[in-house]
Amino acid sequence: MRSLWNHLKLGNPKLIGRYDVLARLRSKRVAAALIAAALTVPVLAACGGDDKDSVVVYNAQHEELIAAVAKKFTAETGIKVELRNGSDLELANQLVAEGKRSPADVFLTENSPAMAVVDAKGLFAPLPATTLDRIPAQYRPTNGHWTGFAGRSTVLVYNTAQVQEADLPASLMDLAKPEWKGKVSFSPTGADFQAIVAGVLALKGEPATKAWLAGLKANGTVYDGNNVVLKSVNNGDTATGIIYHYYWYRDQEEAGDNSKNTALHFFGKKDPGAFVSTSGAGVLANGKHNANAEKFVDYLTSKDGQQVIADSYALEYTLNPEVPLGREVKPLGELDPPAVGISDLDSARVVELMQDAGFLA
Ligand SMILES: [Fe+2]
Structure with a gap:
């Protein structure tokens, strides 16, 4: 507001150079009108045009x-989608910082710990039961504030x-033992690996997680990105790598150039x-x-x-059990994952533990 006032008063003499105009600008009534105009502009911009047909x-x-x-x-809906892309915790922290002023209507993450960060600040609206009911209970929080829409298996x-x-x-925990020294790799700066650590923390508790991270620090080779981990295992630079399943299957569906010398081990048996x-x-x-946002999240969980x-x-x-992935991927129903409360994944504590272990700055 101050800059608008200065612009009118000082910055544009041609526009308002005449004494009578300046005198009028000084009047309280005009100043009030200018303040109102300045406050109105963004509101008009937000509601104007076909903006109501967007999310x-x-x-x-x-x-x-x-x-x-x-x-x-x-x-299908005529609603335009404006995507603003970033990483899990980067966007979660941005939403928390922006609070009520955020332009965001919907938040989508790779992994659920970032959802919990935003939910803890009370920023989500509850989702309709029609949306939630399509997704099995273990893939969404009991409070109904958000839902899962895709899954990724640790391998x-x-x-x-x-x-x-x-x-x-x-067990994944075994990779911290001395016999795996120099034989394991992973990408600790990524949200994917941090979610895996959150799973270990929820299942095994803090002392065991600290010991496991210390063992991985001693044993492991660190890369930047799961695709780099996959390539390095394929090249023989490291013997094994902790990744999500889809990085390997995608490469297999292509030419297999980065996975032809490798295979996947699914831990199963409710192991971390x-x-x-x-x-x-x-x-x-x-x-x-809000209505468009609800439609978009509903669409994500729908059959289509x-x-x-x-x-x-x-x-x-x-x-959504009505739409199995199919393809040549080991089915979700055969993975035998551990029961981890989706709201129990504590990303803030994970970041601290990974900092203490020397994986994150
Ligand atoms: Fe990923």
Whole structure:
């Protein structure tokens, strides 16, 4: 407001140079009108034109997947989707900082811990039961403030020339033991690996998680990104890597250039290494397009939206049982994951523990 006032008073003499205009500008009534005008402009901009037919999505899921979903959603509803892409905790922290002033209508994450951060600040509107009921209870919080829409299984990718099947670890926790020194890799700066650590923390508690992280620090090779981990295992630079299933299956569906020397080990048996992470979707309570936001999240869990995910390049698990992923991927029903309360994943504590272990700055 101050800059608008200065602009009118000082910055544009041609416009307001005449004494009588200045005199009028000085009057309290005109000043009040200018203040009102300045406050009104953004509101008009937000409501004007065909803006009511849009929805603003803060997206931390893979850009290509959500762009495909958004394209179909727009074709079916006429509602334009504005995607603002970032990473899980980056966008969660941005939403918390913006609070009620955020332009976001919907928040989508790769992994659920970032959803819990936003929910803890009371920023989500509860979702309708019709949306929630499509997704099994273990993939959404009991308070109904958001829902899962895609799943990703933790796996160990291994170089088949370096590790025999019989020598594979029975548990993810074993990779911290001395016999795995120099034989394991992972990408600790990514939200994917941090969600896996959150699963370990929820299942094993803090002392065991600290000891496990210390063992991984001693044993492990750190890369930046799950695709880099996959490549390095394929090249034989490291014997094994902790990743999510879809990185390997996608490469297999292509030419297999980065996975042909490898195989996947599914831990199963409710081991922390069989943790299935959930991609979450929620409607921001203070968004400006609530009805559109509800429609978008509803679409994500619907048969049509889940089919877009199943048919895409992504190879992440669909969570609506009416639309199985299919393809050549080990079915979700065969993974035998551990029971982790989706609201019990504590990303703030995970970041602290990973900082203490020397994985994060
Ligand atoms: Fe990922």
